[in-house]
Amino acid sequence: MRSEVEPSRGDAWEAGGKRKSPFPPPPPPSPSWVIPPHTHPARPIPAPRLDSAGREAVGAGAPARQESQPGGSTHLGTPPAARRCVGGAGSPGQLRDAAKRFSRGGVSHYLTLTLDEAEALLYVGAREAVFALATGTVELKAAVRSRRWGAPQGWDSNPISGAPQELSGFTLDQVAFEDGKGKCPYDPTKGHTGLIVDGELYSATFNNFLGTEPVILRNLGPHYSMKTEYLTSWLNEPHFVASAYVQESAASSTGDDDKVYFFFSERAVEYDCYAEQVVARVARVCKGDVGGARTLQKKWTTFLKARLVCSAPEQQLHFNRLQAVFTLPGADWQDTAFFGVFQARWGDVDVSAICRYHILEVKKAFEGPYKEYREQAQKWGRYSDEVPSPRPGACITDWHRQNGFASSLELPDNTLNFAKKHPLMDEPILPHRGRPLLLKKDANFTQLVVDRVPGLDGTVYEVLFIGTGDGWVHKALNLGAHIHLVEELQVFEPAQPVESLVLAGRKKLLFAGSRFQVAQLPLADCSRYQSCTDCVLARDPYCAWSRNTSLCVHAEGLNGSQLVQDVLSSDTRACTLPQVAKQGPITPKNVTVVAGTDLVLTCRLGSNLARALWTFEGRALAAEQALVLRDARLRALVVPGAGAQHSGTYRCFSEEQGARVSGEAYQVTVLAGAGLPLETRAPLESLGLVWVVAVCLGALCLVLALAVLSLWRRLREELGKGAKAIESTLVYPIELPKEPPSPRFAPSAASDSDEKLWDPASYYYSDGSLKIVPGHASACRNGIPVAAAAAAAVAVSPPSGIPGQPLHSPTRIHLGPLRGSSSNGYIRLALGADERPPCADLAEELRRKLQQRQALPDSNPEESSV
Structure with missing residues (x-):
């Protein structure tokens, strides 16, 4: 099991050596840090609010079938409202069972989540607390074996001030005490990342208290301790985001080495501009790197970095702030993909984007030309001279061994000096298809996890779960040329950012962490779709319609011949139901209006991709029919100045991909001459308001005039007294x-x-x-x-x-x-x-x-x- 520990070293300290926390103190620690189950029952999702028609109100989470624009990005205009519940949404009980939550009084910052699927445990690192939660129930699991954290006389020394820290209330399995310098930052708000590979810790953090020495370090293993050079050309004020381990040595024909990738943003040094340009980077080191013999002793000899490009050229948008990165492994290391979450400003609007990068494109950039700083021209450019041999920054391969370079200690000085002065590659790394996979306006994407799901058609689909800054999780389907938004779920209410996401592939669960709680969600809630049409139109690869049970069920492990699913085209013709979904008769709602009043009839659509079709007395209403308007924002039919000819029965149908579902029905009665039209009454009411405003203004002017007159008289008296005082002496x-x-x-x-x-x-x-x-x-x-x-x-x-x-x-x-x-x-x-x-x-x-x-x-x- 890989794990990482991120202790906080930036706490304030009280007199006497006790740590002073800005958060409420937690309850006294128990003898063991692992608490028996059922101590803190999980809090379910609150029941959704229902309107008068029995529909779920906005904000409770709903299918949000949205399509991005062709080319892989959604339109930058106002996005459609996706947080709506379709017909046949799950009952409150189903929603309550769909998610579970965990929190403990006095504890906050549930940010570090580490999953152990073999033990079915989720380790949660919070502020001054660590929890082990049983997956599936999100309850604290009882400890099988625990041992007190032994320390001489129950005290340990604070690495910052040397003040004693009480440890008698903590217990932990047998571990060894190590210095935290270079393994975690002094300030937990500083960007940092790390992972353990074969017992060695690879970390990217800051090596000093002031946060001015960024370092990528390897220690805790059999190899030598390695780190980067303190040069701005290597790392220049970086913000570390993520790290990944790729086993490129597996089945390698060249005997290549495994690599560790680090993703971060930093100030660029290669651009000739006055502004402090920030760019996204990916850096790479080789697992077998042991440094140089004379040059770069105990320093990385394989450290290379390249720029990550994520931009929308047609909107002139360039995303340089890297927020999160998820590594999606494949059956082979060559199928590995990196998904990056980027943020940018478009005028006064926040825009978020997701770009997908293939491992082969990254490998190509690191094997390309170098970038160098030209002293005479005082600018950066591509290195065009001869490259030393062996190639600087390359891992030790079979070619190196055949030529007498068994390790990096045997590399010549000219290769090492070149690697020290040329860590930056010239060619950037472009995303898949050269553009963002998903682009959304007025959104703040914070975290991302991706799952590969096989469909009934044999295609493996990529499903993205995207956390936002207001507590929502977007579920999106990558269809190659475009993105299909399946649904949006509000995980944390009141709104709080989704700080971390972890995917449990075996149990099909999603864990989300925030400042105040941890939530567990299923990857799919197929029971929400209660008809074949809704189940197929959702285009959720986890779900399929069962002809045997007439239910929308999870497709994994079931007989595909009895299931209906069409992810690519969402064709509902395979459904055994007719084109109009089977449902009970809809009783028309009686609507009575006065002649001359604007008539507004709303229509409930199945999803954001559906369109409304209206009929009047059984005949379709043409879109160009006179005096009839369709408001796309309100999703309503508007009849301005209704008259007697507009009395009758109106019906609305939700149509998507050729399938129609009955929505609303209205029986409209227009009363002729029963009262004044709304347009006639409104001016009279507004006229009375004008009179009231005029009287108030007149009274105010009178008061001001009297005040000015009084002040003028007083001023005149004061001037008379002053004239007497200044006369000359007689x-x-x-x-x-x-x-x-x-x-x-x-x-x-x-x-x-x-x-x-x-x-x-x-x-x-x-x-x-x-x-x-x-x-x-x-x-x-x-x-x-x-x-x-x-x-x-x-x-x-x-x-x-x-x-x-x-x-x-x-x-x-x-x-x-x-x-x-x-x-x-x-x-x-x-x-x-x-x-x-x-x-x-x-x-x-x-x-x-x-x-x-x-x-x-x-x-x-x-x-x-x-």
């Missing part, structure tokens, strides 16, 4: 009135109040400045300016003659009106030059202060400063 010159000379002050006995008036500390600042007390007189009195009014007041009521005291209130100047003006004003007191007060020293002091100080903004409107 200065009002005021001349103090002349004061008559007063008698010199002589201190005398006075009251306490008089002494307070003469207190110097109350009328002088600390720097000796005179305090000027604001007055309360109006700025203008009877049209006379303030200065004049103040002078008159002084003349009429002279002060008491006490120098240095504030003026009496009758002669005080009122500054309130001035402060109420729009200016930020101050009063400048000017002393007359002719008459001066007796206090000369005080006047000089005041004049000096006035000259030194400048008019400043008044921070406190209740005070005046000089």
Whole structure:
């Protein structure tokens, strides 16, 4: 049994050495990793939804008889809806028994599937779990023998950080511990592949933690450990997809060696373009390669690679992203075929394609000319000089042994140096017939398996099972010139990509793995076809109609004389049934409409290849008949503006390959003048809607106008306040009135109040400045300016003659009106030059202060400063 182990080395780690997983933790491990059966019963497919007529609703899986366009590719237009159930579809119970599922709580990523048909076991590698499922029941099989995974003190060292990893809960059969470097990637999301041949592991992965050293490695065997050179001309950022082992030494007349093929995509180095061109490749190494003696020591001397071409020239589509590869072996190694799944972008649309390659075409490319890099021209081209002998990259054959080269260690240096510098072949490998076998728009093909099925006519047919990114499996039949889609089944719901597919040929089972579960499906469910016509028109090579039992049965192992099957032409004339399938009478459905209403009558077709035939009162409706339309998308008959002449019985037939099956029947009654036609009522209803919209728009405009008006008024007020603030400072010159000379002050006995008036500390600042007390007189009195009014007041009521005291209130100047003006004003007191007060020293002091100080903004409107 060949197996491969793909442990995950990219996990996060918690403190203390325990691994930290981004997924929910699984339940505690049991003493054995193999659990007794019936612990987790398989979950069946949910019962399909049925409509009122008892038909299965869309999405439950259905025969999808589709033909591709001549030449091997389907049309790039909108594909027909194939996920429909035909008449006579299996009952919910049959669908429930058709598939089984397995999953376990806390476990995800059921991606690695390895089948052991001899033991009837399916080994499933999941995230931090391994399961052994019994095929047929998809249940965990009880362990016959198991042994604990022994390790010193129950701990093992993590190869990344050296942190201890607990292993006491795991058990496994007797194995040897090996370093995982070069056998599996540090990051499980990196593309990798591998297989075991005669006890030796051939793996294609990355050799370092950063993923910058791609390597194709051989180890774990009696031969020397071999690997590729770290050169971009050998491997340049590859994405490994698959590997295959072909025993080309079997019955070889030249004594050729077995070969291992690796399929991957990588950045091309041979194209002169600025973009990073990605191409699909196939590389080859020989099983008996042991490296060179001096050059290429412990390196592959037979490593060669060539480009895989998959393109549709008429659509200018080139598929360079390789998604999956399946190797279909034949009775002889020369019958081996490779099926590749490719993806590309056509504008903004995803397109998937399947290309088929024959082993002889691959062998021819590796025996062709080499490609080399020309230093002078700075570009790649075909090597045109003489090729060294023995031929570089060739396996050791009888010719080599006869000429003294028993192994690669004895090859000359010129051959090895040439092989090191020229790993790329010049000629690409073209697909079968030069074009894709299947091409589909708006599809994301993920996986592929192929089975060879012998038909009753003696032809061996290739049946393809294609997994998609939304959880469907397409079953297609390769008829050589074109592809026939038999059916489409939704395996995983809700939609999740089909990550892996494994075919069990003996039990005719298909296993599909996804992130959250494993599903088991039969390769064919013939019981779904309940009539000879449906069974033959399905063109399923697994199924045939039995005349003895009148059932559609599996054809393998039965007497072919009593079976009816026609895969190539789907001719139903061999059926014992008449052209119109036997079925009970169909009761017409009563349909009553008003005159002037569009009449739409649907028709249920047997498959996507069938066409609808309509009859009216027993007479066929011609396709060009006036006022009758056929909508292919709706699969319906449309009568616009039905009138009284359209009343009657309508019948629909599903016709395919000359066979007719009754579909629907309608009894139509048209009522004349019973009400307004639909075209008359619709404008009135729409007019009311227009009025509602108009009123709403008017109210919205009114609200917006009011809001704009309010904002405009507020803005105007703010602008008015700002204008006051920016006006220039106004200065009002005021001349103090002349004061008559007063008698010199002589201190005398006075009251306490008089002494307070003469207190110097109350009328002088600390720097000796005179305090000027604001007055309360109006700025203008009877049209006379303030200065004049103040002078008159002084003349009429002279002060008491006490120098240095504030003026009496009758002669005080009122500054309130001035402060109420729009200016930020101050009063400048000017002393007359002719008459001066007796206090000369005080006047000089005041004049000096006035000259030194400048008019400043008044921070406190209740005070005046000089």
